[in-house]
Each structure stands twice: as C-alpha cells, then as structure tokens.
Amino acid sequence: xxxxxxxxxxxxxxxDTAIIEAASRVFAERGxxxxxxxxIAKAAGLAEGTLYLYHRNKQELLNAVVGQFWSNLTAxxxxxxxxxxxxxxxxxxxxxxxLNAMLSQxxxxxxxxxVGNTGSVPEQDLVQIRAYVRIFDAVVTRGIDRGEIxxxxxxxxxxDIFYGTLEFSARTLKLRGKHQDDGVVNNLIALLxxxxxxxxxxxPQNRDATAADSTGRHAEIMNALHSIQKQxxxxxxxx
Amino acid sequence: xxxxxxxxxxxxxxxDTAIIEAASRVFAERGxxxxxxxxIAKAAGLAEGTLYLYHRNKQELLNAVVGQFWSNLTAxxxxxxxxxxxxxxxxxxxxxxxLNAMLSQxxxxxxxxxVGNTGSVPEQDLVQIRAYVRIFDAVVTRGIDRGEIxxxxxxxxxxDIFYGTLEFSARTLKLRGKHQDDGVVNNLIALLxxxxxxxxxxxPQNRDATAADSTGRHAEIMNALHSIQKQxxxxxxxx
DNA sequence: CATTATTACTGAGGATGCCTCATTTGTAAA
DNA sequence: TTTACAAATGAGGCATCCTCAGTAATAATG
Numbered sequence: 001x002x003x004x005x006x007x008x009x010x011x012x013x014x015x016d017t018a019i020i021e022a023a024s025r026v027f028a029e030r031g032x033x034x035x036x037x038x039x040i041a042k043a044a045g046l047a048e049g050t051l052y053l054y055h056r057n058k059q060e061l062l063n064a065v066v067g068q069f070w071s072n073l074t075a076x077x078x079x080x081x082x083x084x085x086x087x088x089x090x091x092x093x094x095x096x097x098x099l100n101a102m103l104s105q106x107x108x109x110x111x112x113x114x115v116g117n118t119g120s121v122p123e124q125d126l127v128q129i130r131a132y133v134r135i136f137d138a139v140v141t142r143g144i145d146r147g148e149i150x151x152x153x154x155x156x157x158x159x160d161i162f163y164g165t166l167e168f169s170a171r172t173l174k175l176r177g178k179h180q181d182d183g184v185v186n187n188l189i190a191l192l193x194x195x196x197x198x199x200x201x202x203x204p205q206n207r208d209a210t211a212a213d214s215t216g217r218h219a220e221i222m223n224a225l226h227s228i229q230k231q232x233x234x235x236x237x238x239x
Numbered sequence: 240x241x242x243x244x245x246x247x248x249x250x251x252x253x254x255d256t257a258i259i260e261a262a263s264r265v266f267a268e269r270g271x272x273x274x275x276x277x278x279i280a281k282a283a284g285l286a287e288g289t290l291y292l293y294h295r296n297k298q299e300l301l302n303a304v305v306g307q308f309w310s311n312l313t314a315x316x317x318x319x320x321x322x323x324x325x326x327x328x329x330x331x332x333x334x335x336x337x338l339n340a341m342l343s344q345x346x347x348x349x350x351x352x353x354v355g356n357t358g359s360v361p362e363q364d365l366v367q368i369r370a371y372v373r374i375f376d377a378v379v380t381r382g383i384d385r386g387e388i389x390x391x392x393x394x395x396x397x398x399d400i401f402y403g404t405l406e407f408s409a410r411t412l413k414l415r416g417k418h419q420d421d422g423v424v425n426n427l428i429a430l431l432x433x434x435x436x437x438x439x440x441x442x443p444q445n446r447d448a449t450a451a452d453s454t455g456r457h458a459e460i461m462n463a464l465h466s467i468q469k470q471x472x473x474x475x476x477x478x
Numbered sequence: 479c480a481t482t483a484t485t486a487c488t489g490a491g492g493a494t495g496c497c498t499c500a501t502t503t504g505t506a507a508a
Numbered sequence: 509t510t511t512a513c514a515a516a517t518g519a520g521g522c523a524t525c526c527t528c529a530g531t532a533a534t535a536a537t538g
Contacts, residue, residue, distance in 0.1 A: 008514090037496060047517045052497065113352040125414065157426050160407035161400070168403030172395055175364065187396050194433045247485090276525065286488045291526065 016054050016064075019044045024065045028107040032062060032114055063115050063126065069108045070128035073101055077135050087143030088193055094139060095166060095185045102170035103179055109167070136162055140196075149196050158196070162188070255293050255303075258283045263304045267346040271301060271353055302354050302365065308347045309367035312340055316374050326382030327432055333378060334405060334424045341409035342418055348406070375401055379435075388435050397435070401427070 022044035026035045037058060041048045055061040080097040081090050102109055115126050136159050143149035152158075169184040261283035265274045276297060280287045294300040319336040320329050341348055354365050375398050382388035391397075408423040 036494090048496090049498080049518065050516055053515075058496070110352070113349070153422070153426060156411055157408065157423055160411055160423075161404045161427070161430070164403035164405070164407030165400045166403070168399035168406075169396065172399055183392070184396055184399075187392060188400070191400070191430060191434055195430055275523090287525090288488055288527080289486085292486075297525070 019046070019051060019054055019061075020064050020068050023061050024068070024108070027062065027065060027111060032111060062111065066108070066112050066115050067126055067128045069105070070112070070126065070132045074128070074132045074135065076101070077132065081135070081139065083142070087139060087146065087148040088189060088197065090139045090143075091136075091162075091192065092185060092189045094136065095162065095188055096181070098163070099166050099170055099181050099185060102167060103173060103181075106170070106174055109170075133159060133163060148198055150198055152196060158192070162192070258285070258290060258293055258300075259303050259307050262300050263307070263347070266301065266304060266350060271350060301350060305347070305351050305354050306365055306367045308344070309351070309365065309371045313367070313371045313374065315340065316371065320374070320378065322381070326378065326385065326387040327428060327436065329378045329382075330375075330401075330431065331424060331428045333375065334401065334427055335420070337402070338405050338409055338420050338424060341406060342412060342420075345409070345413055348409075372398060372402060387437055389437055391435060397431070401431070 019040075023035075023040045026040045026043050029035075030039070037051060038048045040061070041051050044051075051061065055064055077094060077097055080093050082093070083090070085093070112126070112129065137155060140149060140155060140158065144151045165188050166184070173179075173182070173184070258279075262274075262279045265279045265282050268274075269278070276290060277287045279300070280290050283290075290300065294303055316333060316336055319332050321332070322329070324332070351365070351368070376394055379388060379394060379397065383390045404427050405423070412418075412420070412423070
C-alpha cells in the first residue's frame with residue numbers, strides 16, 4: 001500500500017518534470033504568447049487536457065517553468081562557489097557563473113518577468129528567485145564574519161548592485177551578439193572591493209593574483225553551469 | 240489643400256495620443272493580458288475596430304505605449320539635469336530622477352519587458368529606451384571632457400551598473416512597500432566616485448557638501464518628474 | 479444648397495487558443 | 509473475471525483578438 005503510493009507519487013512527479021521540461025522548450029522557442037498549450041502537450045507526448053491535471057492554467061505552468069529554472073541555477077551556483085576561497089574570489093566566481101547563466105539561458109530569464117500576475121498579492125517574487133539571491137547574502141555574511149568585508153550599510157543594496165549590474169550587462173552583451181564576458185565581472189568585483197574590502201586585510205591581498213587565478217577556476221565554473229544545463233536538454237521528440 | 244492636410248495630420252495625431260493615453264491607463268490598471276481591446280477602445284471613446292486604424296495589433300499598441308513612456312522620461316530627465324553643476328552632482332540628480340520615476344510608474348516599467356516580440360529581429364531594444372539611456376552617456380562624456388571623470392574602461396559597463404542598480408533597487412523598494420529612496424542613490428554615487436573620479440580635482444570636492452546640497456535640489460527634480468507625469472493623468476472619462 | 483467623392487468610423491462575425499468535462503482507457507484490488 | 513478507482517483524452521464552450529462590409533461624416537464640385 002505505502003510502496004504503491006510511493007511509486008505513484010514518483011510517477012506523478014516524473015510526468016510533471018517532463019511537462020515542465022517540454023513547456024520550457026516550447027516557451028523558449030516560441031515565446032510565452034506564441035506557445036500554444038496544445039503544442040506543449042504534444043511536446044510532452046500528452047493530450048492538451050492532461051496538462052490541466054498538473055497545472056491549473058498556462059500562467060501557473062509558466063510559474064513552474066521559471067521556478068524550476070531558478071532552482072537549477074541555485075544548485076549550480078552552490079557548486080560554483082568554494083567556501084575555502086577568499087570572499088572576493090567567491091564573489092567573482094558567483095558573478096562569473098551568474099553572468100554566463102544569464103547569457104546562455106536568456107529566454108528563461110526574460111520569462112521570469114512574467115510570473116505572479118495571477119491576482120492575489122499585487123507583486124511578489126518567486127520563492128525560488130529569493131532562494132537564489134540569498135547565495136550572495138550568505139557569501140557576504142560569511143565574509144563579514146571572517147573579517148574580510150566591512151559590515152557597511154544595508155546588504156540588500158549591495159545585492160541589487162551585484163545582480164542589477166550583471167543582468168543589465170548580460171542584456172547588453174546579448175544585444176551585441178556576444179556570448180562571453182568582456183571584463184564585466186572584473187570591473188564589478190573591483191568596484192565592490194573598493195567599497196567593501198576591509199582596510200587592513202590579514203593576508204595582504206595581491207590584486208593581480210586574483211585575476212590570474214580566475215582563469216584557473218573558469219573551467220570549474222563552466223562545469224557547474226553545464227551540469228545544470230543538461231537537465232534542460234531536449235530529449236528526442238517530435239510532433 | 241495643404242493647410243487642410245496639415246489639420247488632418249494634427250487630428251490624426253491627437254486621436255493617436257488619446258488612444259495611447261487610454262491604453263496606458265487600462266494596461267497599467269488591468270495588466271497587459273487583462274486589458275481587453277474593447278475596454279481600451281471605450282476608454283478612448285471609440286469603437287474597437289478604430290484602434291486598428293492606428294495600431295496594427297495589441298502588441299504594437301503596447302509598443303507605442305511603452306515608447307511614449309520612455310520618451311516622456313527623456314524629456315523629464317533633461318529638465319532634471321543642470322549642465323553647470325559638477326558632473327557627479329548631475330549623475331546624482333539623474334539617478335534620483337530615474338529611481339523616483341521607476342518607483343512612481345512601476346507598471347509602465349514592467350510593460351517595457353514585453354516590447355519587441357513581434358517576429359522580425361530576435362531581440363531589439365526600443366528606440367526610445369536607447370535615447371533615454373544616452374543621457375547618462377552624455378553626462379559622463381562631458382565629465383571626461385571637463386577633466387572631472389577618468390576616461391576609464393568601456394562606458395557601457397558604467398551605464399549598466401548605473402541603470403541596473405537603480406532598477407533592481409526600485410524593485411526591492413517596491414516589494415517592501417516603500418515609495419521613497421533610502422540612500423540607494425547616495426550609495427551608488429559614492430561607488431561611482433570611488434572608481435571614476437579624477438585623482439586631483441580642480442576644486443577639491445567636499446563630500447558632505449554634495450549630500451547636503453542634494454536636499455536643496457530635491458524639489459527641482461520632483462518638479463521635473465511631476466511635470467512629465469501630468470501628461471499621463473486620466474482626463475474625465477467613463478464608459 | 480444639392481450631389482458626389484473621399485475619408486473615417488463602426489460593430490457583427492470569423493478565427494484562434496485557453497480551458498472544461500463527459501467519456502474512455504489503464505491499473506489495482508477482490 | 510469482475511469490480512472499483514484513478515488517469516488521460518479531445519471535442520466543444522467560451523472569450524478575446526482582429527477583419528471587413530457597411531455606415532456616417534467630411535470635403536469637393538456644380
């Protein structure tokens with residue numbers, strides 16, 4: 001009885017994952033408005049009506065897709081950061097990971113601006129997005145505890161500088177057809193260093209070392225990114 | 240003949256402005272998807288079909304609304320800046336103006352993320368948005384000419400820091416129900432100063448003076464903001 | 479002023495796509 | 509095999525965008 005129920009649950013969740021993946025692809029390809037529910041159903045190998053057993057309507061399906069996306073990002077970001085590194089190295093890794101993710105999954109990012117318009121509370125961010133940005137908070141907080149970062153003003157302001165800059169930069173890079181960072185990250189980290197770094201560091205920071213080091217870590221970050229991207233790759237499928 | 244045509248043109252453009260204003264209000268109230276074309280038509284005192292004589296479809300109408308919005312913002316921003324002030328004062332005024340505009344017209348900002356999905360080029364920013372951000376470029380460029388700003392790396396990177404930070408901050412403030420800035424602007428300007436200000440300023444900058452001064456300019460900035468908002472206020476109208 | 483030509487506007491109806499629900503299919507228990 | 513229950517289906521209802529044949533308003537002409 002219990003084992004059976006467990007299997008059912010698994011089956012249900014597996015189907016749901018398949019639906020979300022299919023929807024993710026169709027949304028990304030055709031845009032939210034261009035994506036027809038019947039197409040998403042076909043892409044998932046199901047009938048249209050079946051979608052509504054898993055998600056109340058198109059908006060909720062979109063919310064699920066976007067939620068899954070940020071949830072994956074969170075997992076990848078946690079892999080991309082090494083707690084034993086100096087704080088600003090961690091921030092640089094996080095920035096690098098984030099910018100690459102924004103660039104390589106631009107369509108999903110765009111969709112994020114369309115969540116939560118289903119009545120109820122006027123505007124509220126997705127839980128998964130809040131969980132994601134909390135990674136930045138954690139790095140900075142640890143940095144303060146370690147004495148590497150000044151416990152300056154409001155944390156959220158630094159968070160907005162960090163993610164705001166990276167997202168706008170990603171858009172600019174995308175617009176210019178670039179798929180790679182051009183020193184945006186270095187610029188941003190230098191900026192944060194200027195204002196946040198402790199006056200008298202225990203280990204006197206060698207600035208050049210950080211930049212040189214980052215090349216070494218690049219592969220590692222890209223690995224984390226690719227591992228989470230695999231989850232979204234299209235299975236063999238056709239209508 | 241020619242005079243008549245001129246009058247026609249005027250009449251056409253007046254109607255079009257009325258349509259865009261009506262659409263602007265209905266979109267903001269009900270959301271893009273919630274806004275029905277027939278409601279917009281009624282709000283403009285017209286029949287549904289008439290809208291299509293002025294804009295090919297709902298998407299294009301939205302584009303026009305958003306374009307008008309940024310065009311108004313540009314006019315306001317140019318009023319908010321005084322070229323004779325020091326460069327960083329101008330940047331502070333621009334930041335202050337921008338943040339307040341984002342906060343007070345949040346719905347319009349949200350809509351901006353929904354332009355340009357009408358086939359053709361994959362992604363392209365609205366002309367009016369590009370014109371708007373060029374104000375920042377102009378201030379910085381003048382600052383470089385005057386020798387107040389270091390001709391550092393890529394201008395666009397600073398632009399993305401500036402607008403990215405302000406937009407994300409606006410979202411955070413909105414989410415917390417605040418309608419007023421809490422030092423975000425000061426923080427951002429201090430940051431830019433650290434990295435962009437010329438090492439040996441002609442007039443040695445008194446940092447406190449800048450902050451104190453800004454209170455004086457606040458009224459002026461809010462004026463500029465309100466003058467452009469009036470253009471969007473609902474005329475007496477009902478269905 | 480009457481008549482005609484031209485332009486602007488209208489709103490019923492076609493087309494499309496979201497969503498419901500009566501029916502069918504699959505699966506587990508008796 | 510039969511019965512009970514859960515899962516899936518897809519035709520059709522419904523709402524909304526958009527078109528277009530017809531109407532009203534305006535300008536040109538006699």
